[in-house]
Amino acid sequence: MAAPEEFAITTRGLRKTYRTRRGRHVAVDDLSLRVPVGGVHGFLGPNGSGKTTTIRMLLGLVRADSGHMRLFGRTVPDALPEVIGRVGAIVESPTFFPAFSGRLNLELLAGAIGAPRTRVDEVLEEVGLRERGGDRYSGYSLGMKQRLAIAATLLKQPDLLIFDEPTNGLDPAGIHEIRGTMRALADGGRTVLVSSHILGEVEQVADTVSIVAHGRLLATGTLADVVGKRTAAARVVVPDTAAARAVLVAAGMTVEDDGDALRVLGEADPGRITWALAQGGIFLRELVPLRAGLEAAFLELTGEAPAPDGGGPPAASAATGTATATGTTGTGTPGVTV
Amino acid sequence: MSRLLRVELRRLRHRRLVLVAHLAVLVVAGLALFAAWDGLQPLSPAESADAERFYAEAVQEWEENGAEQVAECEEQEAEERERTGDDTLDFACEAQEPQREWFFPVVPPLGQLLPELLGAAALVLTLAGLGIGGTSTAAELSTRSMSTWLTFEPRRLRVYASKVGAAALGVVPMAVVTLALLAGGTAALYAVEGASTALTGPGSGGLVLRALRVVVLTVAAATAGAALGILLRHTAAVLGAVLGWLVVVEAILVTQVPVLSLVSVRVNALGWVEGGTSYYTQTCSPGPQGTVCDGVEHVIEIGHSAAVLGVGLVVLVALAAAVFRRRDEG
Numbered sequence: 001m002a003a004p005e006e007f008a009i010t011t012r013g014l015r016k017t018y019r020t021r022r023g024r025h026v027a028v029d030d031l032s033l034r035v036p037v038g039g040v041h042g043f044l045g046p047n048g049s050g051k052t053t054t055i056r057m058l059l060g061l062v063r064a065d066s067g068h069m070r071l072f073g074r075t076v077p078d079a080l081p082e083v084i085g086r087v088g089a090i091v092e093s094p095t096f097f098p099a100f101s102g103r104l105n106l107e108l109l110a111g112a113i114g115a116p117r118t119r120v121d122e123v124l125e126e127v128g129l130r131e132r133g134g135d136r137y138s139g140y141s142l143g144m145k146q147r148l149a150i151a152a153t154l155l156k157q158p159d160l161l162i163f164d165e166p167t168n169g170l171d172p173a174g175i176h177e178i179r180g181t182m183r184a185l186a187d188g189g190r191t192v193l194v195s196s197h198i199l200g201e202v203e204q205v206a207d208t209v210s211i212v213a214h215g216r217l218l219a220t221g222t223l224a225d226v227v228g229k230r231t232a233a234a235r236v237v238v239p240d241t242a243a244a245r246a247v248l249v250a251a252g253m254t255v256e257d258d259g260d261a262l263r264v265l266g267e268a269d270p271g272r273i274t275w276a277l278a279q280g281g282i283f284l285r286e287l288v289p290l291r292a293g294l295e296a297a298f299l300e301l302t303g304e305a306p307a308p309d310g311g312g313p314p315a316a317s318a319a320t321g322t323a324t325a326t327g328t329t330g331t332g333t334p335g336v337t338v
Numbered sequence: 339m340s341r342l343l344r345v346e347l348r349r350l351r352h353r354r355l356v357l358v359a360h361l362a363v364l365v366v367a368g369l370a371l372f373a374a375w376d377g378l379q380p381l382s383p384a385e386s387a388d389a390e391r392f393y394a395e396a397v398q399e400w401e402e403n404g405a406e407q408v409a410e411c412e413e414q415e416a417e418e419r420e421r422t423g424d425d426t427l428d429f430a431c432e433a434q435e436p437q438r439e440w441f442f443p444v445v446p447p448l449g450q451l452l453p454e455l456l457g458a459a460a461l462v463l464t465l466a467g468l469g470i471g472g473t474s475t476a477a478e479l480s481t482r483s484m485s486t487w488l489t490f491e492p493r494r495l496r497v498y499a500s501k502v503g504a505a506a507l508g509v510v511p512m513a514v515v516t517l518a519l520l521a522g523g524t525a526a527l528y529a530v531e532g533a534s535t536a537l538t539g540p541g542s543g544g545l546v547l548r549a550l551r552v553v554v555l556t557v558a559a560a561t562a563g564a565a566l567g568i569l570l571r572h573t574a575a576v577l578g579a580v581l582g583w584l585v586v587v588e589a590i591l592v593t594q595v596p597v598l599s600l601v602s603v604r605v606n607a608l609g610w611v612e613g614g615t616s617y618y619t620q621t622c623s624p625g626p627q628g629t630v631c632d633g634v635e636h637v638i639e640i641g642h643s644a645a646v647l648g649v650g651l652v653v654l655v656a657l658a659a660a661v662f663r664r665r666d667e668g
Contacts, residue, residue: 060492061485062666080492089489091668095482099354111345112490152486 007070008160008191009035009058014067016053016215027053029215031067035193035208037159040186042206042223043195044298050215051195052092055164059089071160085113088153089162093145093169096137102148103133106155115155123151127181143174150181161185163194167201179205203294211301218301227297234270236262237286238277247280248273261286342496346474346504355473355573359466360512366462367516370455371523378445378531389441396436407434421625448528449537449545455520456548460611463513463556465580470512471505471563472576479571485668494663498568502655505564506557513556517549544613551611558651565658600638601646609643 014031028050035041056062060077074083096105106120124130127147167175210220238244254265411431478484566576588604599605599617609615622631
């Protein structure tokens with residue numbers, strides 16, 4: 001069991017409800033989260049699953065109803081003033097004064113924390129906005145706004161960066177750029193927490209992930225833990241798909257068409273497929289194991305997520321880090337949105 | 339804290355709406371100066387001819403009907419003396435005879451004009467202060483940039499104090515420059531046009547103190563505006579709330595129930611600037627010719643006005659602080 005100081009973020013029994021016209025809405029429900037120091041941690045969940053609310057509670061923007069939170073071992077929000085200097089955050093869409101230039105927005109923030117103005121130039125340079133720093137913020141493209149927000153987080157030279165849906169509205173080049181930035185920050189020794197409902201962007205960059213739905217933690221651990229190391233399917237190319245299908249089904253496998261090929265579902269061992277086909281006298285042209293992706297794991301886990309007012313399986317059982325995707329295959333295509 | 343205050347003052351200086359408010363105040367001050375200059379100009383030949391004609395008509399009217407008007411006036415005076423039992427009542431019936439100077443504008447003494455200008459400036463500066471204070475905080479909440487700010491400085495009361503403090507301090511130059519421009523500009527116009535610059539006339543005493551009270555009122559308005567901005571989150575909501583208050587409370591309630599003048603923001607702001615004010619109630623009693631009502635003047639001392647405005651401001655600022663400290667943001 002690691003000491004709390006080994007985690008950049010820990011939460012225990014975190015709960016937040018909002019009053020709505022239809023009564024109370026549980027945004028975060030008994031959430032216990034651990035984000036290890038170093039690396040990129042993907043904080044995943046469908047829209048409305050409580051990711052942003054959790055981040056806002058960590059940053060003191062929203063008050064938790066109950067539960068405990070720590071940043072680098074310090075209890076927040078009480079100790080937030082002492083630890084906030086180590087945390088840079090973008091919560092949802094970046095919010096700056098539209099009529100001010102990007103540079104002025106950053107200079108004001110730098111002034112608040114006593115950072116020298118030269119630091120503003122440095123971070124503008126770092127995110128590639130030095131030439132456009134004097135332009136009005138309202139004239140920035142979405143990607144530039146996002147980069148300015150990242151620059152703002154870097155003003156503090158933080159140990160922990162929290163990016164909440166950082167690629168919302170960005171084009172593929174922008175997404176690629178942000179992903180590269182996150183990876184570079186983590187490789188530089190920082191901890192990056194990135195919340196997203198876009199699995200591809202996280203899968204390609206995250207070292208560890210936590211999956212939440214309905215405000216509850218469903219799974220957490222390394223990507224391999226959550227996705228599962230076994231293959232969940234295989235693509236089979238044979239001269240005679242009809243005959244091959246009959247052989248494989250006879251061997252007890254689940255088979256579906258995949259264009260000119262077949263897809264064998266839920267089969268972890270390629271050897272069994274080749275053996276079955278050989279027994280049937282069918283020569284194999286191609287066998288491609290398809291590793292279960294984060295998307296599959298995500299869909300499975302969130303599909304099982306209990307409703308806030310319902311029974312359902314307890315979160316603890318899914319939060320062991322051993323959950324794997326079964327019954328659904330995928331390759332973790334970047335940009336898949338659930 | 340001082341660092342945050344400096345940053346907030348810088349932010350305020352760069353706000354476009356703040357700049358617009360400053361310009362609007364300066365335009366109003368310029369118009370007031372123009373009006374003062376215009377009042378110093380001699381009449382044109384056509385205006386002089388008109389004035390002479392009106393005077394002649396009034397004299398003719400007086401010669402034809404003056405005696406009758408005086409008699410009627412004296413009769414009313416006698417009735418009133420009898421009704422009130424006050425033999426010293428004087429309706430100044432003989433003074434109705436038209437005088438030539440009534441028809442030719444007289445340049446008011448500088449000492450009379452300046453207090454009037456300060457009073458008018460107080461109204462403009464108070465409204466500008468409210469607007470500047472309101473937009474300084476509300477814009478951050480409506481654009482949600484407050485969330486970003488709080489991720490840099492999570493101590494909310496410090497943030498609140500710096501923002502309200504910046505609004506209060508930020509309007510001081512505007513108030514001082516406007517008042518200096520009005521006073522200095524008017525005195526300069528009098529000097530250039532050859533009018534007397536002697537500070538004589540009612541209200542001429544304590545002009546500097548009066549100007550200082552206008553500055554304090556502007557600061558209080560900006561503070562109140564900033565607190566309202568925190569509470570209502572939108573500049574339009576702040577302006578709407580102020581307008582609603584003026585119409586519902588000040589224009590309707592206080593007029594209908596004059597005793598509410600004691601707690602009226604408008605009346606007490608006037609009392610603060612003027613060094614005291616008064617309001618009137620009516621006392622009605624049955625008389626031989628039916629119910630007769632007399633207006634009774636109630637004096638409001640400057641200390642009372644200061645206390646009402648001060649307590650109101652403290653309550654508003656404290657309420658906004660409590661709300662901002664606990665409210666979810668973002």
